[in-house]
Amino acid sequence: MQAQLNRILEDAKARISQADSREATEEIRISLLGKKGELTQILRGMGKLSPEERKETGQIANKVRSEIEGLLKDKSEELKTLEKEAKFRSEKIDVTEPGRPAVLGVKHPLTITMEEISRVFMNMGFSIVEGPEVETVFNNFDALNADPNHPARDMTDTFYITDDVLLRTQTSPVQVRTLMSQKPPIKVISPGRCFRCDTPDATHSPMFHQVEGLVVDEGITMADLKGTLDSFAKQLFGTSTKTKFRPHHFPFTEPSAEVDVSCFKCGGKGCKVCKGSGWIEILGCGMVHPNVLKVGGLDTEKYTGFAFGMGVERVAMLKYGVEDIRLFYENDMRFINQFK
Numbered sequence: 001m002q003a004q005l006n007r008i009l010e011d012a013k014a015r016i017s018q019a020d021s022r023e024a025t026e027e028i029r030i031s032l033l034g035k036k037g038e039l040t041q042i043l044r045g046m047g048k049l050s051p052e053e054r055k056e057t058g059q060i061a062n063k064v065r066s067e068i069e070g071l072l073k074d075k076s077e078e079l080k081t082l083e084k085e086a087k088f089r090s091e092k093i094d095v096t097e098p099g100r101p102a103v104l105g106v107k108h109p110l111t112i113t114m115e116e117i118s119r120v121f122m123n124m125g126f127s128i129v130e131g132p133e134v135e136t137v138f139n140n141f142d143a144l145n146a147d148p149n150h151p152a153r154d155m156t157d158t159f160y161i162t163d164d165v166l167l168r169t170q171t172s173p174v175q176v177r178t179l180m181s182q183k184p185p186i187k188v189i190s191p192g193r194c195f196r197c198d199t200p201d202a203t204h205s206p207m208f209h210q211v212e213g214l215v216v217d218e219g220i221t222m223a224d225l226k227g228t229l230d231s232f233a234k235q236l237f238g239t240s241t242k243t244k245f246r247p248h249h250f251p252f253t254e255p256s257a258e259v260d261v262s263c264f265k266c267g268g269k270g271c272k273v274c275k276g277s278g279w280i281e282i283l284g285c286g287m288v289h290p291n292v293l294k295v296g297g298l299d300t301e302k303y304t305g306f307a308f309g310m311g312v313e314r315v316a317m318l319k320y321g322v323e324d325i326r327l328f329y330e331n332d333m334r335f336i337n338q339f340k
């Protein structure tokens with residue numbers, strides 16, 4: 001029996017030294033010291049021995065047992081340390097590794113243009129208001145003094161959602177909303193998206209952007225309109241820019257005008273950008289029609305105002321020399337990245 005104990009010990013030493021995981025040492029422990037373990041069986045069988053033999057063998061067996069337990073404990077601790085080190089190694093963060101650059105987007109040229117236009121007006125004391133792209137027919141046409149037979153109301157010109165609701169064809173309905181919600185002095189601009197039933201080509205798109213403007217107060221005159229828009233043109237296109245006001249017609253302004261700026265490319269001599277005329281048309285404007293002021297419940301003997309509206313795409317195409325409006329909507333990064 002003693003020989004058997006010695007063999008178990010030698011065996012255990014060999015197995016423990018080869019164990020390569022804590023699970024393996026646990027298996028060894030169970031196979032030797034567990035309920036059905038080899039050593040446990042021997043200790044159980046000791047009852048058959050004589051008292052002397054039992055004492056001697058018992059001592060040896062206990063020594064073997066505690067030696068095996070010690071070896072298992074040491075091995076398990078050694079493996080625990082190794083496992084921890086391996087874990088540290090696999091989870092290590094190399095702080096010296098160069099970072100991955102985050103890809104930063106760029107502003108869309110139309111956003112840049114709208115922000116530039118807005119900045120100029122904000123510097124002149126205008127605040128920004130917004131209106132919805134889905135509008136009522138009333139706000140888009142009736143309240144703006146467009147009579148029921150106005151050609152712009154035609155199904156072939158305007159996207160109707162119902163008989164009374166449409167995709168706004170201009171930002172001018174924001175004038176109506178502002179007049180109904182604010183009291184003078186009013187001094188606002190409103191950049192936004194508009195929609196018209198146009199077939200896309202180099203200069204037309206069924207979706208485009210405008211910036212609307214509205215000033216209403218006591219004693220506002222055509223001189224305020226001309227001074228404000230002349231100053232705007234000089235700030236946007238350069239201080240040597242000249243402006244020209246040509247009579248025009250809009251239902252919601254009286255008198256109405258279109259504004260041309262001297263060509264910022266050739267200075268007025270005539271070139272490809274201004275099609276040889278030296279002038280470039282940039283916006284429509286006028287003194288707010290009394291019928292529009294009445295929508296806001298204003299006393300038209302006391303209050304007057306001016307309004308204007310410009311196409312953002314047109315300004316951006318002129319400023320950046322973009323020859324096809326469709327380039328703005330294709331989202332080709334080779335195009336957009338040029339405006340970094």
Ligand code: DAH
Nearest residue numbers: 170172284285286307308309
């Ligand atoms: N809404 C007009 C258009 O889309 C532009 C316009 C002209 C706006 C004159 C105005 C204005 O506020 O006074 O063609």
